[in-house]
Amino acid sequence: MKILLVNPPRSPENNILKYAPVEARPFIHKKLIGPPLGLLTIAAAVKDHEVIFFDCKGEYDLHPEALPLRFMIRELMEKHHPHVVGVTVITSEFDFALEILRAAREKDPEVITVAGGLHAILCPEDFTDPSVNLVVQGQNPMIFREIINRTETNQSLKDLPGLWINTGGKLLRPLKNATSWDGAGENFLMPDRSLLKRWISTYHVGGNPYPSTYVFTSLGCPYQCTFCSIWSQHQGKYYQRRIESLIEELKTLDDYPVVRFADANTLVNESFITELFDRIEEEGIKKDFVMDIRADFAVHRPNLIAKLARAGLKVVICGFESFRDEELRKYNKKSVASANQTAVKIFEQNGIMVRGNYVIPSGYGVDDFAALAEYADRNRVVYAGYTILTPMPGTVFYGQVKDQIIDHDYRKYNFFNSVMQTRLDPVEFHERVGALWLIKKGTDVI
Numbered sequence: 001m002k003i004l005l006v007n008p009p010r011s012p013e014n015n016i017l018k019y020a021p022v023e024a025r026p027f028i029h030k031k032l033i034g035p036p037l038g039l040l041t042i043a044a045a046v047k048d049h050e051v052i053f054f055d056c057k058g059e060y061d062l063h064p065e066a067l068p069l070r071f072m073i074r075e076l077m078e079k080h081h082p083h084v085v086g087v088t089v090i091t092s093e094f095d096f097a098l099e100i101l102r103a104a105r106e107k108d109p110e111v112i113t114v115a116g117g118l119h120a121i122l123c124p125e126d127f128t129d130p131s132v133n134l135v136v137q138g139q140n141p142m143i144f145r146e147i148i149n150r151t152e153t154n155q156s157l158k159d160l161p162g163l164w165i166n167t168g169g170k171l172l173r174p175l176k177n178a179t180s181w182d183g184a185g186e187n188f189l190m191p192d193r194s195l196l197k198r199w200i201s202t203y204h205v206g207g208n209p210y211p212s213t214y215v216f217t218s219l220g221c222p223y224q225c226t227f228c229s230i231w232s233q234h235q236g237k238y239y240q241r242r243i244e245s246l247i248e249e250l251k252t253l254d255d256y257p258v259v260r261f262a263d264a265n266t267l268v269n270e271s272f273i274t275e276l277f278d279r280i281e282e283e284g285i286k287k288d289f290v291m292d293i294r295a296d297f298a299v300h301r302p303n304l305i306a307k308l309a310r311a312g313l314k315v316v317i318c319g320f321e322s323f324r325d326e327e328l329r330k331y332n333k334k335s336v337a338s339a340n341q342t343a344v345k346i347f348e349q350n351g352i353m354v355r356g357n358y359v360i361p362s363g364y365g366v367d368d369f370a371a372l373a374e375y376a377d378r379n380r381v382v383y384a385g386y387t388i389l390t391p392m393p394g395t396v397f398y399g400q401v402k403d404q405i406i407d408h409d410y411r412k413y414n415f416f417n418s419v420m421q422t423r424l425d426p427v428e429f430h431e432r433v434g435a436l437w438l439i440k441k442g443t444d445v446i
């Protein structure tokens with residue numbers, strides 16, 4: 001079977017950037033780069049078939065003037081004539097995923113279209129558009145493999161666990177839920193980055209001249225912050241990679257001097273990470289590592305942070321979320337604001353650059369902005385991000401505030417737009433969030 005796997009483009013909606021003061025704009029995130037690891041895992045599951053892989057994000061970075069999405073997909077359909085087209089979907093890219101599948105079906109009404117990924121797992125009921133044939137609600141890439149194999153041999157798909165079937169806009173629920181899948185441990189599939197060669201020159205972080213790639217050492221998260229999609233996606237489970245499998249993967253990454261761990265939280269299990277970095281040193285693997293570390297973890301393990309710094313940890317991304325303990329409690333963050341300050345000191349003592357991220361609730365007024373600005377100024381980090389607390393569908397927070405949501409345009413669900421009523425005038429709100437991006441130590445951007 002011929003399978004076309006497409007990574008949708010990014011949503012351009014960014015009201016923080018749009019309304020930010022001009023001098024803050026250079027520091028505001030415009031795009032994140034990186035390999036779509038989920039789609040690469042799907043490709044690995046069907047590697048005995050003919051797979052055509054297409055990264056629209058990379059393509060538009062490579063050629064900003066490339067054809068509009070619909071025509072880009074038509075061209076791919078004409079060139080490859082796939083039997084199946086698959087897309088990976090996060091909330092803000094939902095509309096583009098549909099556009100891809102519509103264009104594919106317009107070109108070939110017989111093609112089978114499949115949606116998967118985070119949004120398909122958390123909100124499968126959203127996929128009523130007739131252009132979507134199948135929706136995979138589950139982590140297990142073998143469901144996709146089974147779709148391909150059964151389609152090839154004309155067998156029914158009805159009893160496939162986790163598979164929603166769309167018949168002319170009516171969604172049939174799966175007869176069985178997908179079984180849990182240890183995609184990090186025994187069921188791990190090695191992503192084949194050679195599928196991304198065309199776009200490698202676009203995978204750069206900030207001003208770094210070398211390409212970077214993502215590697216995950218775990219899936220899921222043992223914490224349950226109310227606004228976060230990640231633990232819901234994995235039903236609260238946390239799966240850890242095998243050390244030797246990680247070493248094997250790292251050894252294939254000669255093209256990528258910068259390795260960004262894609263984990264929700266890289267440091268959860270101290271003995272695992274100690275052993276991993278012992279092996280990295282033993283193998284002489286030299287990389288600049290970037291990872292997400294919780295402040296409270298760093299506070300309790302300063303020696304481990306020092307060890308990681310010696311082994312190449314250069315940048316830490318730390319979800320500060322708030323400067324107020326009562327907000328952190330509300331988010332179920334299970335940490336306190338003072339831990340952020342202590343952690344920053346530990347990272348900086350070890351020569352690690354910190355990117356701290358605050359989330360701004362839509363209800364912030366002038367006094368709240370002033371208090372946050374004053375705090376962030378006193379506790380500057382090299383890079384700082386200030387995004388908007390967003391009720392991502394499928395999260396606890398979404399359930400808490402769904403009646404207050406005023407904007408249901410999914411393209412805006414990327415943390416850069418308020419989708420809830422703001423206390424301030426919406427333009428002033430986004431402008432004030434934008435102005436916060438100036439409060440940091442460095443002049444660089446990541």
Ligand code: B12
Nearest residue numbers: 031032033034036037038086088090091116117139263264
């Ligand atoms: C790597 C990553 C990226 C990469 C690659 C994503 C891509 N598709 O291009 C990049 C850097 C481009 C990216 C960008 C963004 N991301 Co991102 N990203 C991640 C990250 C860190 C890891 C995802 C991952 O690789 N997981 C491992 C793989 C194996 O899992 P998976 O993708 O879920 O895939 C499995 C299944 O879902 C399924 N599957 C996936 N695709 C498909 C397709 C088919 C056909 C099938 C059948 C199955 C299937 O099978 C896979 C194997 O089990 C997560 C956070 C996290 N730790 O999970 C955030 C995350 C997914 N990102 C998120 C967001 C919001 C964004 C941005 C919008 C952020 C922003 N503000 O700009 C941007 C979008 C573009 C932009 N503005 O630049 C959110 C999504 C929330 C939501 N509800 O939508 C997350 C959860 C982070 C968070 N803090 O909440 N991201």
Ligand code: SF4
Nearest residue numbers: 221223224225228264
């Ligand atoms: S915000 Fe971070 S710590 Fe909290 S649940 Fe999500 S990934 Fe885990």
